[in-house]
Amino acid sequence: MFLAEHYPVLVIVISLLSAFTILIAGWVNKKACLPISLATISVQLLLAFFILHQVITSGTIHYWLGGWAPPWGIEYVMDAFNAYVLVIVLFICLLAAIYSKRSIEKEQPGKIVPFYVVFQLLITGLCGITVTGDIFNLYVFLEIASLAAYALIAVAGGRALKASYNYVIMGSIGACFYLLGVGFLYAVTGSLNMHDLSLLLPPLYGNKVVQAAFVFFVVGMSIKMALFPLHIWQPDAYTYAPSAVSVIIAAAMSKVSIYAFIRVFFSVFTTDFIEIYVPIAATLSWIAAIAIIVGSLIAIMQTNLKRMLAYSSVSQVGYIVLGVGLYSTQWGLYGALMHILNHAITKGCLFLVAGAIIYRSGLWHIRDFEGLGKKMPYTSAAFTIAALSMIGVPPTVGFMTKLCLVLASLEAVEYVFVAVILFSTLLNLVYFWRVIDRMYFVRKEGEEESEHEIKKEEAPLSMVFPALILGSLCVIVGILWLPGSVTPLQPIVNQAVKALLGMGVVVP
Numbered sequence: 001m002f003l004a005e006h007y008p009v010l011v012i013v014i015s016l017l018s019a020f021t022i023l024i025a026g027w028v029n030k031k032a033c034l035p036i037s038l039a040t041i042s043v044q045l046l047l048a049f050f051i052l053h054q055v056i057t058s059g060t061i062h063y064w065l066g067g068w069a070p071p072w073g074i075e076y077v078m079d080a081f082n083a084y085v086l087v088i089v090l091f092i093c094l095l096a097a098i099y100s101k102r103s104i105e106k107e108q109p110g111k112i113v114p115f116y117v118v119f120q121l122l123i124t125g126l127c128g129i130t131v132t133g134d135i136f137n138l139y140v141f142l143e144i145a146s147l148a149a150y151a152l153i154a155v156a157g158g159r160a161l162k163a164s165y166n167y168v169i170m171g172s173i174g175a176c177f178y179l180l181g182v183g184f185l186y187a188v189t190g191s192l193n194m195h196d197l198s199l200l201l202p203p204l205y206g207n208k209v210v211q212a213a214f215v216f217f218v219v220g221m222s223i224k225m226a227l228f229p230l231h232i233w234q235p236d237a238y239t240y241a242p243s244a245v246s247v248i249i250a251a252a253m254s255k256v257s258i259y260a261f262i263r264v265f266f267s268v269f270t271t272d273f274i275e276i277y278v279p280i281a282a283t284l285s286w287i288a289a290i291a292i293i294v295g296s297l298i299a300i301m302q303t304n305l306k307r308m309l310a311y312s313s314v315s316q317v318g319y320i321v322l323g324v325g326l327y328s329t330q331w332g333l334y335g336a337l338m339h340i341l342n343h344a345i346t347k348g349c350l351f352l353v354a355g356a357i358i359y360r361s362g363l364w365h366i367r368d369f370e371g372l373g374k375k376m377p378y379t380s381a382a383f384t385i386a387a388l389s390m391i392g393v394p395p396t397v398g399f400m401t402k403l404c405l406v407l408a409s410l411e412a413v414e415y416v417f418v419a420v421i422l423f424s425t426l427l428n429l430v431y432f433w434r435v436i437d438r439m440y441f442v443r444k445e446g447e448e449e450s451e452h453e454i455k456k457e458e459a460p461l462s463m464v465f466p467a468l469i470l471g472s473l474c475v476i477v478g479i480l481w482l483p484g485s486v487t488p489l490q491p492i493v494n495q496a497v498k499a500l501l502g503m504g505v506v507v508p
Contacts, residue, residue, distance in 0.1 A: 007047045007054075008063050008076040008131040011086070014047075015040060015127060019120040026113030033116035037097050041123065045090040052083040056488070056495060062133075070133070071193035077133030080495035084337070085259045086130045088344050092252040093123050095348065095466035100244035102460045103355055107242050111155055115242075118155075122148035122248065126256045135268065136182050136192045138260060139175070142224070145256070146171045149249055153241040163236035170223055170233035177220030184213035185268075197268050205277045214278055217264050225257035227321060228291035231314045238310035243355025246306060250313055251348030255340050258320055262336070265324065266500040275328075285325030289420045291318030296427035303365050305354045308431060309347065312390065315424060316343045322405060322417060329411040333497050335404030338481070342389070342401045345477065349386035349470035353379050356459035356467060366435055373440035375457045378464050380439045382471035387432035389474035392425050397478035 018040035025032040061078040125145025154164035189200040226234035295315030302308035323336025389396035409417035
């Protein structure tokens, strides 16, 4: 299909033009901002589905900007891996945009126009990171997304200003590390195209400059995706950002950072380099294992719901990186890519619920959640389902991803990682159950037993609906991933793994 070759660039151009359109339309009528953003993201998501279908059925899409052939020109490349991530990211962004209507009207009533302009620029940056096949162009989009995120967090004022400032400092350090890696590779190869680099680098694997570039990439992207112990910017940013922003940076932006990490890790340097010259896979696995436990332990100590979810995300990033470290097994990278989807829909749902509770009742702390199960039944139900998925209760998608990582650990004869996953599941149960217990089973003193006297104070439909959608997907996707199910999900992830490791790799 000829038009499909243009879809990757259209995903970005439409979003960028929309940001300017929102700015101009907002001067006339600020109520036009959200409909324009929703229409834009909907079109982008539709294009992303077309791209995914195209790469699954017909192979990789290549688009040369300005007609300049790589490596001289910038190339956009879509394979099963980034097409899969693009669909996830835009779906979360669409739900976050729907959710933002009432949330931003209450939290930032005087900043609606600039919010949606920067919001759309953030989406532009996320899409650009995902589709580009140029390592420097990835840096450009990474900075567009980061600058937009800094602004969206700071817009809340108060403690969010300090959170945004810390994010600026740590994000800039991560970007500098990444840019140093780009400069080192360009100095020794004269190319910035990812595929071209993968062909030019093998004879230079022993070069110390190339090895230093790899280290810079790993450290820089570890900061961006908040991998322990480089996560110090993340808890405050997730906690004090406006509710809709917390959703998009926790569920979408973090996935794009992880995507960039995995893309450079495997598509630029390849497995031969990782196995022979810089054997870092085992180290990453151990760091991930520590992140899984430490993130869960600190989450248990939190009383603020959003902060608890932030430290839970530190743990969940550890799961994904553990799968990356176990890439040589049959299930490792497969489990990592599954967990990208799992974490996006599950943590997205949890942050949607947290924002809805704050919107309706003004409650931030878990100790104040008595009776929410009856006052906000649908919101509480969405939280419970997502929490069960995060714990790993079958048949949720969380159970399927943890099962894959357990199988990968067993195949690698790393029984300690099996113990880490099982122990972290118990820790997940502890900190999520105390919230569920508070919602459903703890009553305030003097509260009547009769349920008909409890006044329901549910959040607006535009906030509850996205949470229920993601909560339902926690179960639906888990069932669709069961062995023997006839769905396109498993073949898509299979092809994504093959796109990273080569067509000869055997995947489940």
